[in-house]
Amino acid sequence: MSIEWTKDLNTGIDVIDEQHQRIVDYINQLNKAIIRQNDHLVGGVLIELADYCVSHFAFEESLMLKAGYPYLKPHKATHDMFVKRLKKFQDRYDQGEDVAAKLHDMLSTWLILHIKQTDMAYATEARESLLRIVQNKANGGWLSRAMSRFFE
Ligand SMILES: [Fe+2]
Numbered sequence: 001m002s003i004e005w006t007k008d009l010n011t012g013i014d015v016i017d018e019q020h021q022r023i024v025d026y027i028n029q030l031n032k033a034i035i036r037q038n039d040h041l042v043g044g045v046l047i048e049l050a051d052y053c054v055s056h057f058a059f060e061e062s063l064m065l066k067a068g069y070p071y072l073k074p075h076k077a078t079h080d081m082f083v084k085r086l087k088k089f090q091d092r093y094d095q096g097e098d099v100a101a102k103l104h105d106m107l108s109t110w111l112i113l114h115i116k117q118t119d120m121a122y123a124t125e126a127r128e129s130l131l132r133i134v135q136n137k138a139n140g141g142w143l144s145r146a147m148s149r150f151f152e
Pocket of ligand 1: 075
């Protein structure tokens with residue numbers, strides 16, 4: 001089943017919401033690959049999604065650090081654990097196992113829950129500082145520097 005972007009997924013920090021939407025797009029691409037039974041596409045999406053998640057997490061962590069968010073450490077721990085889980089799926093896929101459906105289930109449950117709870121926590125608690133950081137254009141702006149550092 002494909003995931004529809006609903007308002008309760010919005011953190012209110014545009015740049016984060018755009019990245020989360022892209023992750024949801026990847027999960028939906030995976031869903032399509034499963035329906036089409038296109039194993040090659042599954043592999044492709046898996047690589048791109050893992051890569052994008054790592055960049056997104058690094059971006060998010062750097063933003064939380066800059067904002068002085070006190071729960072960065074436990075938040076980062078959940079990211080690291082997720083990346084490890086993803087890596088295990090990657091290994092199983094590489095060994096020829098059909099992981100698509102299980103991977104899709106894990107992704108849709110974990111990521112949606114992570115956005116709604118863990119990400120929403122920093123968006124609520126540190127909203128003011130986060131918005132100040134992403135909207136500040138002085139000295140080239142933290143946002144544009146972070147975007148090129150983590151995504152290019
Ligand atoms: Fe997060």
